[in-house]
Amino acid sequence: MDSICANLQAVKLRIANAAQACGRSDDIALVAVSKSFPVETIGAAHACGQCAFGENYTQEAIEKIAALSELGLEWHFIGPIQSNKARTIAEHFSWIHSVDRLKIAQRLSAARPTDVAPLQVCIQVRIGGESTKSGVAPLHALALARAVGVLPRLTLRGLMAIPPASGDSVQQRHYFAQLRELKNDLVAAGIALDTLSMGMSDDLEAAIAEGATLVRVGTAIFGARQEKVPATENAVPQ
Numbered sequence: 001m002d003s004i005c006a007n008l009q010a011v012k013l014r015i016a017n018a019a020q021a022c023g024r025s026d027d028i029a030l031v032a033v034s035k036s037f038p039v040e041t042i043g044a045a046h047a048c049g050q051c052a053f054g055e056n057y058t059q060e061a062i063e064k065i066a067a068l069s070e071l072g073l074e075w076h077f078i079g080p081i082q083s084n085k086a087r088t089i090a091e092h093f094s095w096i097h098s099v100d101r102l103k104i105a106q107r108l109s110a111a112r113p114t115d116v117a118p119l120q121v122c123i124q125v126r127i128g129g130e131s132t133k134s135g136v137a138p139l140h141a142l143a144l145a146r147a148v149g150v151l152p153r154l155t156l157r158g159l160m161a162i163p164p165a166s167g168d169s170v171q172q173r174h175y176f177a178q179l180r181e182l183k184n185d186l187v188a189a190g191i192a193l194d195t196l197s198m199g200m201s202d203d204l205e206a207a208i209a210e211g212a213t214l215v216r217v218g219t220a221i222f223g224a225r226q227e228k229v230p231a232t233e234n235a236v237p238q
Contacts, residue, residue: 004041005048007221008032011204015215018208028208031076033200033218035060036225039067045221046071054078054097054216058085065092078160078216080134087111090153095120097160097197097216100136105148112153119153122160122197125182127175130164138182145191158195158213159183165202172206180211 015028033054034042042053042064051072055061056079065075076095086107089096099105099121112119123144126135136144141159149156159182163175176198183193199207201220208215218225 003223004044004221007223008045008048008050011217011220014204014220015208018205021205022209024208026213028212029214031078031214031216032221033078033216034064034222035079035218037222039064041222042068042073043071046073050221052076054218056080058082058088062088062092076216081108083107090119093119095122095157097122098124098134099148100124100126100134100144102144102147105144105151105154109151109153114153118155120157121148121154122158122195123148123156124160124162125179127161127178128164133162135161138178141182142186142189142191145186145193149191156191156193158193158197159186160197162200163198163203167202169203169206172203173210176203176207176210176212183211 011030015030019028029052031052031054032045032050035056052074054076055064061075075093076097077089077093078097081089081098081104083104086104090108090111091113096108096119100123108119123141124135125138125141126133145156148154159179161179166172179198180196183196187193195214196212197214197216199212199215201217204215204217
């Protein structure tokens with residue numbers, strides 16, 4: 001627990017320093033990416049003040065949500081969404097960062113219970129053009145945003161991206177700038193957006209410099225993971 005607390009404080013200091021370096025005074029939210037880590041680890045992070053957690057795999061996440069229900073945590077789904085998992089995701093999460101096609105958004109909207117707040121959603125954009133990653137092409141983001149924005153039970157908040165990995169801060173900023181500029185274009189076109197979900201353990205400073213309002217950090221908080229993808233949930237959305 002002590003190491004998780006120390007890691008959380010170190011990450012929060014990195015966020016604060018990055019914001020100060022680029023003259024930002026607005027709040028930048030931190031989602032602790034807890035996929036593959038046990039409930040005890042999440043509980044330890046919560047005891048150190050962390051309330052928002054990100055998960056990639058539906059079944060693993062549902063078990064954690066049930067086990068930790070009394071803590072009142074905020075759960076973010078950040079992985080590819082399989083069509084047959086949309087209902088379960090809509091029923092258990094507060095945020096979805098990975099909407100990349102209208103069919104999935106429609107299923108989430110239809111499945112969201114009416115007795116809870118609307119789902120907060122981000123559209124995932126495939127910055128860098130990597131065919132192995134999910135996300136809508138930037139060229140089609142406006143059309144998708146317009147379609148998602150009118151769906152009931154969803155509140156469109158912004159854009160998310162996982163750019164190609166790079167150890168070069170200039171290259172990192174280049175990709176994040178593309179997402180920021182795309183958000184600005186969508187806002188200019190009449191889409192109300194306030195969120196840029198971008199930046200992880202290795203590149204959060206570059207993301208913040210380009211306007212990230214939410215960073216998703218796992219390794220820097222919990223350590224390296226030995227990830228085992230559940231057999232029923234691979235990386236390719238269906």
